Amino acid sequence: MTRYLMTRLFYFFLALLVLSVVTFALNWLFPGDPLTNMSGIREGQTAYEAALTSRSFDSTIIQQYLNYLEHIVRLDWGLSLSTGTGVWQDAATYLVVSAELLLLSFLVAVVVGMPLGMLAANYFRHNIDKFILTSAMTGYSIPVFWLAQLLILLFAVQIEWLPITGQINPLYAIDSVTGSVIIDILLSDSQYKLAALQDATLHLILPVLTLSSLPSMLLLRITRNQTIEVLQKPYVKAARARGLSQQRLLFRHALPNVLQDVLPQMTFIFGLMMANLVIVEHIFNWPGAGAWLLKAIIERDYPIIQMVLFTLMALILVLNLLVEVYRGWRFPMTREERYGGY
Amino acid sequence: MSKQSILVTAFTGFFLLSCSEQTDVPEPLQNGLIYCSEGNPESFNPQRVTSGTTVDATASQLYDRLIDYDAEQQAFVSALATDWQALDNGQRYRFKLRRGVTFHSTDYFTPTRTFNADDVVFSFRRWLDTEAPYHSVGGGFYPFFAATGLDQLISDVEKVDTYTVDIVLTHPDSSFLANLATDFAIILSKEYADQLTANDQQALIDKQPIGTGPFKFVAFKKDYHIRYQRHENYWRQGPEIERLVFSITPNANKRMLKLVTGECDVIPYPLVSELKSLNREEIEVRSEVSPNVSFWAFNTQRPPFDDPQVRQALSYAINRKAIIDTIYYGNAELAESILPPTSWASTDAELEYQYNPEKARKMLREAGIQPGFKMDIWAIPVQRVYNPNARRMAELMQSDLAEVGVDVRIISYEWNTFRRRLSRSEHDSVLIGWYADNADPDNFFRPLLSCAAVASGSNRANWCHTGFDQILYQAISTTDNAERKQLYHAAQQLLMQQQPLLPIAHSMRYQAQREYVKGVELPPYGGISFRLAGKEQPAQ
Numbered sequence: 001m002t003r004y005l006m007t008r009l010f011y012f013f014l015a016l017l018v019l020s021v022v023t024f025a026l027n028w029l030f031p032g033d034p035l036t037n038m039s040g041i042r043e044g045q046t047a048y049e050a051a052l053t054s055r056s057f058d059s060t061i062i063q064q065y066l067n068y069l070e071h072i073v074r075l076d077w078g079l080s081l082s083t084g085t086g087v088w089q090d091a092a093t094y095l096v097v098s099a100e101l102l103l104l105s106f107l108v109a110v111v112v113g114m115p116l117g118m119l120a121a122n123y124f125r126h127n128i129d130k131f132i133l134t135s136a137m138t139g140y141s142i143p144v145f146w147l148a149q150l151l152i153l154l155f156a157v158q159i160e161w162l163p164i165t166g167q168i169n170p171l172y173a174i175d176s177v178t179g180s181v182i183i184d185i186l187l188s189d190s191q192y193k194l195a196a197l198q199d200a201t202l203h204l205i206l207p208v209l210t211l212s213s214l215p216s217m218l219l220l221r222i223t224r225n226q227t228i229e230v231l232q233k234p235y236v237k238a239a240r241a242r243g244l245s246q247q248r249l250l251f252r253h254a255l256p257n258v259l260q261d262v263l264p265q266m267t268f269i270f271g272l273m274m275a276n277l278v279i280v281e282h283i284f285n286w287p288g289a290g291a292w293l294l295k296a297i298i299e300r301d302y303p304i305i306q307m308v309l310f311t312l313m314a315l316i317l318v319l320n321l322l323v324e325v326y327r328g329w330r331f332p333m334t335r336e337e338r339y340g341g342y
Numbered sequence: 343m344s345k346q347s348i349l350v351t352a353f354t355g356f357f358l359l360s361c362s363e364q365t366d367v368p369e370p371l372q373n374g375l376i377y378c379s380e381g382n383p384e385s386f387n388p389q390r391v392t393s394g395t396t397v398d399a400t401a402s403q404l405y406d407r408l409i410d411y412d413a414e415q416q417a418f419v420s421a422l423a424t425d426w427q428a429l430d431n432g433q434r435y436r437f438k439l440r441r442g443v444t445f446h447s448t449d450y451f452t453p454t455r456t457f458n459a460d461d462v463v464f465s466f467r468r469w470l471d472t473e474a475p476y477h478s479v480g481g482g483f484y485p486f487f488a489a490t491g492l493d494q495l496i497s498d499v500e501k502v503d504t505y506t507v508d509i510v511l512t513h514p515d516s517s518f519l520a521n522l523a524t525d526f527a528i529i530l531s532k533e534y535a536d537q538l539t540a541n542d543q544q545a546l547i548d549k550q551p552i553g554t555g556p557f558k559f560v561a562f563k564k565d566y567h568i569r570y571q572r573h574e575n576y577w578r579q580g581p582e583i584e585r586l587v588f589s590i591t592p593n594a595n596k597r598m599l600k601l602v603t604g605e606c607d608v609i610p611y612p613l614v615s616e617l618k619s620l621n622r623e624e625i626e627v628r629s630e631v632s633p634n635v636s637f638w639a640f641n642t643q644r645p646p647f648d649d650p651q652v653r654q655a656l657s658y659a660i661n662r663k664a665i666i667d668t669i670y671y672g673n674a675e676l677a678e679s680i681l682p683p684t685s686w687a688s689t690d691a692e693l694e695y696q697y698n699p700e701k702a703r704k705m706l707r708e709a710g711i712q713p714g715f716k717m718d719i720w721a722i723p724v725q726r727v728y729n730p731n732a733r734r735m736a737e738l739m740q741s742d743l744a745e746v747g748v749d750v751r752i753i754s755y756e757w758n759t760f761r762r763r764l765s766r767s768e769h770d771s772v773l774i775g776w777y778a779d780n781a782d783p784d785n786f787f788r789p790l791l792s793c794a795a796v797a798s799g800s801n802r803a804n805w806c807h808t809g810f811d812q813i814l815y816q817a818i819s820t821t822d823n824a825e826r827k828q829l830y831h832a833a834q835q836l837l838m839q840q841q842p843l844l845p846i847a848h849s850m851r852y853q854a855q856r857e858y859v860k861g862v863e864l865p866p867y868g869g870i871s872f873r874l875a876g877k878e879q880p881a882q
Contacts, residue, residue: 082758083564156603163605165596170567170587171374173560195368285591287566295565299756 004328004335012321019313023306024068030302037302038068040079040087077307082299087307091289095311096179097167098281098288102273104204105211109269113216114262117223118250124228132220140217144276148210148283155206165285168200176287207284211276215269222265226258233257260331267320274312374585375859375875378597378606381724381757382564382590385480387548388526389469392485392789392800393761394726394777394869398610399568399588401525402871404446405553408437408462411523411780413866418519422457422529422554423507432514432821437462439505444575445531446558450550453533457554459501464532466499466509476535479544486526486779488798489789490517516821517784524779525868529554556580556873565590581861582876594725601625601854607877608862610870611725612854615671624857629673630864632851633682634777635786636728638719638739639802639843641769646711653841655705656771657695659746660739662846669735670849677845679834680776680786686823687783687830693845694838703746713747720753720772723760727851728775735846736773765799772802777851780867783830787814791842805842 027034034057036042041051052058056067071077077087120132142150155162167181168174174181174188174196181200190196230236231254239253278290285291289308296304328335383399384391391397408423423437443457467474469484470493487493495515500508511518521527534552538544551559554577557570568588572581589606591597594613600606602622617627638660640647647653666674675683678693706715719739721732729735733754740750755763764772778785788795793811795801810833817829853864861874 082756152599157599160603164603165591165600165605166566166589169371169376169605170569170589171370171376171585173370173569173585175561176563192368192370195370199368285566285596287563299759 001328001332001335005325008321008324008328012317015317016314019310019317020069020072021065023310024065026306027302030300032302036081038078038306040081040084040303042081072310078303080296080304081301082296087303090292091304091307091311093176093179094287094289094292097176097181097286098277098290100180100182101204101207101211101281101286101288102270102277105208105273106215106270108208108212109216109219112212113219114223116216117220118227118255118258120220120224121227121231122246122250124231129224133224136217136220139213140221142213144210144214144279145283147213148206148280151206151210152283161202162206163199163203164206167203167287168196169203172196172199179287207280207286210283211273211280214276215273218265218269218272219262222262223258226261227254230254230257260327260334263323263327267316267323270319271316274316370585372877372879373583374587375583375607375862375872375877376587376589376605377862377870377872378591378600378609379568379588380590380594380597380611381592383562383568384758384761385548386551386559386562387480387530388528388869389465389484389486390480390548392489392526393757395724395757397525397869399869400551401528401869402555402865402873403557403570403586404551404555404559405528405530406443406555407523407525407527407529409519409523411520411867413781416781418523422462426519429508433511435509435511435518436502437507437509439507440577441505443554443577444573445534445554446552446573448550448552448558448560450546451531451534451537451552453531453552455533457529457531458504459507460532461529462507463499463501464535465528465530466496468530469493470496470499475539476544476547480548483798485798485800486524486789489792489795489800490521490785491788491792491794492518492521494794513819514821515818516826517780517782517818520780520782520785526779557586579874581872581874583872586872586875592724594730598854601856604856607859608853608855610853611727611730612852613730614673614852614854617854625854626857627852627854628864629850629852630866631684632727632777632849632864632866633684633781633786634728634775634851635677635680635682635848636726636732636773636775636846637677637680637843638771638773638846640771640841641767641802641804642842643767643804644770646709647770649709650840651705651709652711653844654695655702655709655711655746656743656748657841657844658698658702658705659748660695660742660844660846661697662844663697665735665738666847668738669729669731670847673852674847674849677848680790680837680843680845681783681830681834682778682786682848685781685783685786687827689831689834691834691838695841695844699742699745706746706748711748714749715747716749716751717743718751718753718770720760720764720769720774722757722772722774723754724757726775727777728847728849729773730849732773739773764802767804769802773846774802775846778867783826784814784818787830787833788818791837803842805840807836807840807842810836810840 027037030037033043035051035055039051039055041047056063075088079085080087116132120129123129152164156164172190172192174184174190177184177187185193185196185200236249236253239249278294281288281291282294293308379395379398381395383396384393385396386400388397388401406422408421409418410421412419422440422443424440425438427436429436439459445453445457447453468476469487471477495511496509497512498510502508531552535547538546556573556576558573560569560571562568567590570586572584591600594611597609598613598617601609612627614627617625640653642648662676666676681688719736721736736752740752743750776790789800791801791805792814793806796804796806813829813833817826820826851864855862858878860878861876862872865871
């Protein structure tokens with residue numbers, strides 16, 4: 001296990017390093033002054049001269065890169081070119097906003113996708129299976145931006161149930177402290193916490209529904225296929241022959257084995273969600289990192305672009321690492337599968 | 343099977359629960375109003391910027407002026423000054439100030455005294471006196487005052503006693519009071535400035551503003567919202583609503599959608615035709631004749647646009663009639679001059695440059711412009727009263743100009759960047775416009791086309807013509823309207839010859855709102871005001 005852990009960690013840091021080389025190179029690939037792209041300090045500002053030395057721009061490129069790494073480790077991503085405030089200082093709330101949306105959507109995807117997948121597998125080739133699979137294929141084929149428009153048209157314009165923009169009605173005057181609207185409401189000293197919570201929940205429904213549609217359908221299909229496969233294994237047949245109930249068979253014997261193969265797909269699904277996050281946040285005016293990234297791209301705010309790109313990608317890497325480590329610990333077979341031996 | 347039905351039940355239950363509660367509107371929503379504005383304000387001090395977005399978000403909400411202009415009575419009315427008189431043949435104006443006017447009390451500032459002459463002197467010196475301690479805070483740039491020449495006109499602001507202030511002019515000027523009644527001549531708190539100086543936080547004066555206006559500032563989250571709270575001790579009738587939110591929504595379609603879903607109570611620059619086609623009775627569209635003009639300004643300091651013949655030729659190439667129909671859906675009038683026909687100084691003369699591609703092509707060749715000539719048109723990225731869709735307008739012009747062999751590239755940046763680069767004169771030509779801050783015709787000339795306005799950056803054509811400046815100067819030195827009318831006619835004649843810009847349209851101003859909103863009026867001059875805003879409570 002130790003060796004497995006070490007190799008995983010090694011690859012993780014290697015990937016991070018490569019990622020940092022890419023973002024570092026971006027400073028030169030973006031138009032304009034590399035130092036400005038990196039630090040957000042424009043030529044002619046008083047701080048520019050100081051930045052030249054503090055960012056090792058008077059030294060070799062290797063030095064500059066090491067210096068850049070050091071700044072990243074200290075979370076110093078420079079200043080925003082459009083507002084002049086520290087990038088990381090703004091980033092914290094944006095990232096939490098996105099994290100809340102992502103986690104909730106992911107939760108919904110798991111809660112909807114996996115049980116439905118197992119249900120379909122259980123009724124393999126029955127009408128229920130066909131029905132679930134057809135709806136899944138339909139849901140899977142609708143692009144996110146289109147689905148969002150349809151949901152808005154139905155739930156907000158036609159039947160006026162749900163709001164379409166932001167985390168909460170701004171009249172509730174909930175200050176964004178952490179970024180997560182639910183935590184913010186609980187922390188606030190508003191007299192209308194309950195009403196605010198309800199309002200925030202209503203605001204959450206459409207974005208979460210939109211963002212979770214694709215991953216839930218993916219999970220459904222993966223779970224279904226894996227379950228079908230597992231249910232045909234001899235040990236399941238043996239268990240069934242010994243008179244175990246279908247329920248017990250499904251949850252106690254099949255599920256753990258299904259999970260083993262579904263888990264690695266989760267990071268892939270998470271990556272997909274990140275891409276959709278940008279679209280969903282933009283459509284629903286969600287004050288998160290995705291919308292922030294899009295805005296930064298439009299405004300050519302290079303320090304922000306770098307920071308968000310790096311952080312989102314690093315997040316996927318971390319998740320990947322966690323899943324692999326968990327898998328390696330929980331299902332020792334997978335260690336052997338990759339590297340042979342323990 | 344059971345699992346599925348549980349899920350379905352859970353979902354439906356959740357939806358039902360969330361709707362059933364809506365009949366009982368929570369208090370913050372009852373007493374609050376959401377205005378979906380079209381962009382971020384650049385500052386919270388309208389002294390420093392002229393953009394309509396900033397003026398909307400600040401001037402009438404946070405601040406008051408010495409005097410106001412009442413468009414209905416066509417007269418100046420008292421505001422923070424109760425009374426004023428001209429002395430010394432119009433070279434000195436004496437203002438009596440209102441007593442007992444309170445400044446905002448917020449978590450960052452608690453006033454200990456009410457409004458007095460020190461605040462007036464401080465507020466005027468801020469932009470007037472380059473030596474004043476706060477002059478350079480935020481860049482030391484006051485475009486409105488520079489463009490109208492008010493900073494040259496006023497030689498001093500003197501405190502006579504605690505409630506009397508004298509403003510001394512270098513020469514009599516008939517547009518002086520009109521300029522004082524604009525959204526830009528606001529009153530700041532000197533006490534707050536002193537507190538900031540003591541804490542060495544001068545820059546906060548325009549970020550966490552303090553004024554005497556009907557609302558006080560609470561919070562601003564860039565790209566998302568600005569929050570205001572009612573000023574409880576406002577000196578005149580204030581709003582019924584307690585909270586005001588500017589929800590920043592640059593996309594016009596989304597603004598309309600949010601109005602439909604009830605997430606906005608009032609929106610500016612609605613897509614009028616589309617909104618009307620929705621035919622919803624809970625939405626009201628209001629319109630007002632607005633003194634504005636949209637125009638295409640050439641950067642006359644850049645060759646070949648320094649040649650009047652090139653500018654004239656390009657003007658002939660544009661089919662303005664088609665623009666009115668396509669961009670404004672006919673809700674605008676073809677502009678014959680930059681001065682709207684509603685102004686008392688307007689002429690009946692038709693603009694020389696009616697659509698004539700043949701002539702345009704010929705004149706361009708004469709001026710030495712070869713087919714394939716490349717130029718930029720900068721199109722403002724936001725909707726304005728005078729131009730609901732500059733980008734689309736630029737596209738129409740692009741095809742018009744392609745007809746005469748001019749290759750156009752359309753340029754558009756985010757609004758703040760756009761303005762910054764525009765004031766650095768990086769453009770060949772720009773589609774922009776102007777709406778009047780006051781009723782005086784001078785407001786259409788000096789801020790837009792005087793030499794002083796070149797320096798202040800509001801002369802988008804960078805056009806400086808001494809003869810033209812002379813006429814404008816003569817026109818403001820007299821109070822005789824007949825004489826002034828003559829002079830403005832001469833000025834418009836000269837403009838038509840020189841053609842530093844092509845006037846395109848005078849547009850109606852629109853606003854859409856939910857029917858229960860009341861008291862949100864569209865003033866013909868200046869920004870939106872929520873001073874009397876209220877809501878009719880829906881019948882329970």
